[in-house]
Amino acid sequence: MTPRGQPDAHPNTPAATPAGNGSVPTRPPVVVRRLTEADPIPLITALLHRAYARQVSLGLRPLAARQDDDVTRRRCASGECYLAFGEEDPGRPIGVIILNENEPDEGPPWFMRPGVASFSQLAVDPEMQGRGIGQMLLAKVESRAAEAGNQELGLSMAEPDDQLRDFYKRRGYRIVGTWKWPYTNYISLIMSKTVG
Ligand SMILES: CC(C)(COP(=O)(O)OP(=O)(O)OC[C@H]1O[C@@H](n2cnc3c(N)ncnc32)[C@H](O)[C@@H]1OP(=O)(O)O)[C@@H](O)C(=O)NCCC(=O)NCCS
Secondary structure, eight states, X not given: OOOTTOOEEEOOOXXXXXXXXXXXXXXXXXXXXXXXXXSOHHHHXXXXXXXXXXXXXXTOOOGGGTOOHHHHHHHHHHSEEEEEEESSOTTSEEEEEEESOOOXXXXXXXXXXXXXXXXXXXXXXXXXXXXXXXXXXXXXXXHHHHHTTOSEEXXXXXXXXXXXXXXXXXXXXXXXXXXXXXXXXXXXXXXXXXXX
8 A cells, every 4th residue: 555645656667768878767766656645736736727628628527627616625544545746846736637536416327336345536638648657647546446345436428528438448448338327417337447
């Protein structure tokens, strides 16, 4: 188990390309660690709004695209929230995910099954997408869910977002149902991956 606030270092290194001087250029490291009380909630809210803007442009109304800081604080505190940070600006979160968020609204039956954990509010700053940071955040909650004895890790995503569905399918998630959350204007796909 990762103690609260302890980072998981990850080199986030692309395919090694030897430089002329024999050294191997790498991207700056990214660390994933648990949210602490010192972390800036407004920066997380702003990151969520930027990341979910693409779904808004598709006509969707995800909560994360419009939630205020109080909602971000409540959501992050209700489960295990992890943040990703780059080395360039170690005080600015560039990614976020919540394991086992305690939702006030009724959730899909799949999430209630014994041995099923779930995650939510996954986002990576659009400027930093495509570098494996989303994969790092997923790997963190998948390993945490397995360590806690779960067999499955579920998620809920906007059904019309084909690109996102394919992102999860390539990472081993399969469709197990649908759900309609009261605060959105779309049906959600419930997907799940065997982790234990
Ligand atoms: C889904 C999301 C978290 C993925 O984060 P990410 O850091 O880009 O993820 P990764 O870098 O691990 O993988 C990105 C994928 O897009 C590809 N990609 C390539 N270039 C890319 C680019 N410029 N921008 C985005 N993705 C790119 C990557 O190759 C990878 O595809 P793969 O499945 O073939 O490996 C991010 O796109 C996001 O924040 N989306 C908006 C919020 C959202 O929809 N969250 C999920 C709600 S359920």
